Amino acid sequence: MKAVEMKKGIYWVGGIDWDIRNFHGYLTQRGTTYNAYLIIDEKITLVDTTKYYLVDELLERVSSIVDPSKIDYVISNHVEMDHSGGLPRVMEIAKNATLVTAPNGAKGLAKHYDTSSWNIKTVSTGDKLELGKRSIEFILTPMVHWPDNMVGYMPEEKILFSNDSFGQHIASSERFDDEFPSEIIIEEAKKYYANIVMSYGMQVGRELKEASGLDIEMIAPSHGLIFRKHVKEIIDSYVKWSSNIVGKKALIVYDTMWGSTKKMAYALQDAFEEKGYMTSMKNLQNNHISDIITEVLDVEYICVGSPTLNNNMLPTVASFLTYLKGLTPKNRKAIAFGSYGWGGQSVAQIEQYLSDSKFDIKLSKRLLYIPSEENLEELKEELKKLL
Amino acid sequence: MKKYVCVVCGYVYDPEVGDADAGVAEGTAFENLPEDWVCPVCGVDKDQFEEA
Ligand SMILES: Cc1cc2nc3c(=O)[nH]c(=O)nc-3n(C[C@H](O)[C@H](O)[C@H](O)COP(=O)(O)O)c2cc1C
Ligand SMILES: [Fe+2]
Ligand SMILES: [Fe+2]
Numbered sequence: 001m002k003a004v005e006m007k008k009g010i011y012w013v014g015g016i017d018w019d020i021r022n023f024h025g026y027l028t029q030r031g032t033t034y035n036a037y038l039i040i041d042e043k044i045t046l047v048d049t050t051k052y053y054l055v056d057e058l059l060e061r062v063s064s065i066v067d068p069s070k071i072d073y074v075i076s077n078h079v080e081m082d083h084s085g086g087l088p089r090v091m092e093i094a095k096n097a098t099l100v101t102a103p104n105g106a107k108g109l110a111k112h113y114d115t116s117s118w119n120i121k122t123v124s125t126g127d128k129l130e131l132g133k134r135s136i137e138f139i140l141t142p143m144v145h146w147p148d149n150m151v152g153y154m155p156e157e158k159i160l161f162s163n164d165s166f167g168q169h170i171a172s173s174e175r176f177d178d179e180f181p182s183e184i185i186i187e188e189a190k191k192y193y194a195n196i197v198m199s200y201g202m203q204v205g206r207e208l209k210e211a212s213g214l215d216i217e218m219i220a221p222s223h224g225l226i227f228r229k230h231v232k233e234i235i236d237s238y239v240k241w242s243s244n245i246v247g248k249k250a251l252i253v254y255d256t257m258w259g260s261t262k263k264m265a266y267a268l269q270d271a272f273e274e275k276g277y278m279t280s281m282k283n284l285q286n287n288h289i290s291d292i293i294t295e296v297l298d299v300e301y302i303c304v305g306s307p308t309l310n311n312n313m314l315p316t317v318a319s320f321l322t323y324l325k326g327l328t329p330k331n332r333k334a335i336a337f338g339s340y341g342w343g344g345q346s347v348a349q350i351e352q353y354l355s356d357s358k359f360d361i362k363l364s365k366r367l368l369y370i371p372s373e374e375n376l377e378e379l380k381e382e383l384k385k386l387l
Numbered sequence: 388m389k390k391y392v393c394v395v396c397g398y399v400y401d402p403e404v405g406d407a408d409a410g411v412a413e414g415t416a417f418e419n420l421p422e423d424w425v426c427p428v429c430g431v432d433k434d435q436f437e438e439a
Contacts, residue, residue: 104395140397142395142396142397143396143397143398143428143429147395147396147397147429200428202428203428358408
């Protein structure tokens with residue numbers, strides 16, 4: 001396993017996780033990578049590591065360039081174990097290395113590993129680490145998406161080591177965005193943003209403001225492909241996603257036992273289409289919540305439907321709503337709906353979730369058992385009046 | 388009135404702004420925030436805040 005040169009003397013030395021399909025509940029159909037970077041200068045520097053089970057792959061890649069025991073600095077941009085899992089091994093081998101991290105990083109790492117014998121240097125925004133001909137300037141990016149996140153900018157080479165920001169869960173032997181279909185990269189970056197970063201739009205805005213003052217030729221994230229062709233596109237996409245700009249689109253998410261709630265879902269779709277909206281139907285039996293969340297990112301309306309099961313909504317719908325609430329999309333309109341037989345509590349429960357999540361609820365509708373043609377027609381008209 | 392900063396995530400509570408999402412009016416001093424108020428960014432308790 002060899003390192004891949006990105007610029008003269010700067011190498012990708014990460015690990016490829018071809019098999020992973022479930023990343024803490026996020027469906028990673030394409031697997032992922034944990035990107036680590038090696039800089040050969042007067043000081044030999046490693047930026048981030050991999051999950052623990054790929055650290056041998058990382059060490060082999062480093063060894064293809066330099067003896068890992070010669071590493072002088074190890075930069076830890078984020079405590080989460082997909083990037084720090086390899087640190088204990090690396091710090092054991094690189095006996096003289098100094099670990100460079102944010103103050104929150106030092107605290108967090110000490111809660112994950114025995115760091116007592118590590119030589120740790122903490123840095124804050126504006127601090128610069130001199131490596132010889134090159135340097136790295138740090139920008140703390142707290143809560144994008146953990147308290148400890150930071151990024152590093154190398155002005156001499158115009159590289160941003162952005163850690164989880166701009167990442168995508170893709171396993172591939174291609175390393176650069178010009179070697180891989182760019183639509184897939186942006187789609188996976190969008191899914192990554194929606195599932196991991198969406199709650200922190202305000203923090204992303206602040207990070208983008210800092211980044212706008214930088215001359216960036218290459219973005220080296222901690223997952224997926226490295227950007228060197230589509231740098232502007234990915235930054236523009238982050239600007240768009242973090243400012244909650246929506247299109248004339250409606251997302252209709254539901255589950256159904258006997259098809260009645262589904263009938264309501266399709267009646268709502270009819271109304272949206274007649275008013276010129278693009279629509280997307282997501283039955284929770286057939287779609288993973290982490291895929292549905294990607295679509296939430298740019299819709300004006302989100303409609304959530306469930307029949308009543310034993311005085312409650314269906315568990316699939318509850319699961320989706322819990323996930324949605326955590327990711328706190330802003331400025332969205334919502335509709336709750338569902339069919340019922342007697343108690344009919346599900347729709348009010350959905351409404352409660354949506355209002356707790358600060359959605360603007362425009363319509364809430366429950367219909368008894370199998371909705372008649374007239375019922376559905378009325379539902380359609382009611383919605384059309386709102387649009 | 389003094390500003391307070393969340394040591395976990397860096398959010399700054401500015402009494403002049405308050406926290407409308409949590410129903411906290413402008414002009415509310417940090418000391419007068421309800422005990423169950425939490426950081427709007429990362430969700431930790433008041434005791435994780437320091438004077439800015
Ligand atoms: C995507 C993601 C979001 C998280 N959000 C929070 C959070 O909002 N508040 C918190 O206290 N911890 C949060 N955590 C941290 C986890 O709760 C923490 O890593 C915990 O130790 C994981 O426990 P486990 O090993 O049982 O999964 C988050 C972790 C991840 C991966
Ligand atoms: Fe992370
Ligand atoms: Fe990550």
